[in-house]
Amino acid sequence: MISAQAPGKLFIAGEYAVVEPGQPAVLVAVDRYLTVHLDVGEHAADVGRVHSSAYERGPLVWAREQGTGRIVVEHDPRDYVISALRTVDRLRAERGLAPEYFDVRIVSELEDQAGRKFGLGSSAAVTVALITALDEFYRLGLTRLERFQLALLATIAVSPKASGGDLAAITFGGWISYTSPDRAELLAHLDAHGVTATLTAPGWQLLRVRRLPAPGDLQLLVGWTGTPAATEILVAGVQHTGEPYADFLTSSRACVQDLVTALETDPSSAVDVLRRARRLLHQLERHSGILIETEMLRDLCEIAERHGAAGKPSGAGGGDCGIVLARASASVTGILAEWEARDIRHLGLVVHPAEGGADEC
Incomplete structure (x- = not known):
């Protein structure tokens, strides 16, 4: 079993403006966590399953389409987990690595006992944690920056206006200043050229992630x-x-x-x-x-x-x-x-x- 953990996040300043490319914000990562457990599991030969309290009807079952290899799910939800799976799977295929099935179990501290979210970035946290686990599972050898980039590509496939600031805070930790890249350009490049080429696309030019000192005062x-x-x-x-x-x-x-x-x-x-x-x-x-x-x-x-x-x-x-x-x-x-x-x-x-x-x- 592989486990990966991601913290929550808070915007300190710059929210709303940061959705515009080149606009800055300040964020901080905080000590409430979401954990992804990835296991080959008993169903690994034919399908994979995602277990989470977010899926009220039971685990989400996913498989690969014959011929294309594209990950498909029943009733295909607009879902960050599935988007992260698909993004990393495209990269896996582009690198010529063999596809595998696995089960995912998500455990979150970013909500109360009644399932109400605290607003600490649970969607971002599950995206970052799952990509971290898949990086280890497929031995992709991604840098921290590349994990952030994949998380952003997976996120904007679901929510094109998302700034990525939450993903940066969760990926890099501590206090950060963040400037958003051109996500529309990145999406267009991703559709036309694939994941590998998009990791070095011009759309990242405006991106800045800078660590800030912890303010002791x-x-x-x-x-x-x-x-x-x-x-x-x-x-x-x-x-x-x-x-x-x-x-x-x-x-x-x-x-x-x-x-x-x-x-x-x-x-x-x-x-x-x-x-x-x-x-x-x-x-x-x-x-x-x-x-x-x-x-x-x-x-x-x-x-x-x-x-x-x-x-x-x-x-x-x-x-x-x-x-x-x-x-x-x-x-x-x-x-x-x-x-x-x-x-x-x-x-x-x-x-x-x-x-x-x-x-x-």
Whole structure:
């Protein structure tokens, strides 16, 4: 059996803007995990199975089509797991490796006991973990960057607007700044030329992943509202044209750059930058008419403000998690007590440390 684990993630700043190629964001990996177990299994001769609580009717059965070798599943779901399987299988075939069947079992800490997701990037985590396991299974010898690239190709096959920031944070760990590549160009190249050629395609030119120092002078708090959010629907609801949106992109870039500078030189000043990031989301809300900061997220942020900290929604908002940055000297007891009184659950997360590889790509 092969096992691979992937952490959760949180957006600190730059969400929404980062869906545009070349736009930056700051993210962090956190210590809640999703684990993929890959086993040849008793059915390895003819089919493979994916076992997960996400499949209420039982395991998802997959097989290869006669002649083409393409992975097929019954009722073909719009599914990140299947997309990851297909992406790596195309690479396997391009390298001339023999196809094999195996069973996959997914175990996740990124949801509560009732199956409600925390908003920590479970789709990204399962994609990264499965590709890591398949890399070992087929002995592909992928670099960390190549695993990220495959994860992004698999993800945009399902959700073309996905920025890939969550995949980068989960793959590289720790605090990172991330700039998104041109995913539309990558998809077109993938369709025309295959996986191997796309790993070095021009569409990656805008990609930047840069490790940031862990800010020792800051405390990171994460509160969960208990309400899941539909990230893709929220992102799709943004008006991606016009002067207000162009101004938002310019302001978001400047805010993210200032946050990176703060984290590298004066972490305590990141509290003020996070307040700016929240105000930018308010502006996007007014321009687009979408609900980013729900009532509970507003309470989460305002409580933090009353105690001298800064809070904002993490990611698309509309539910899920909010984050707070507080200076190291600050007492957070009052924040946590008020959160509890308003049924905001403190997740008690810490940063999943940066993992091996270059500090920048």
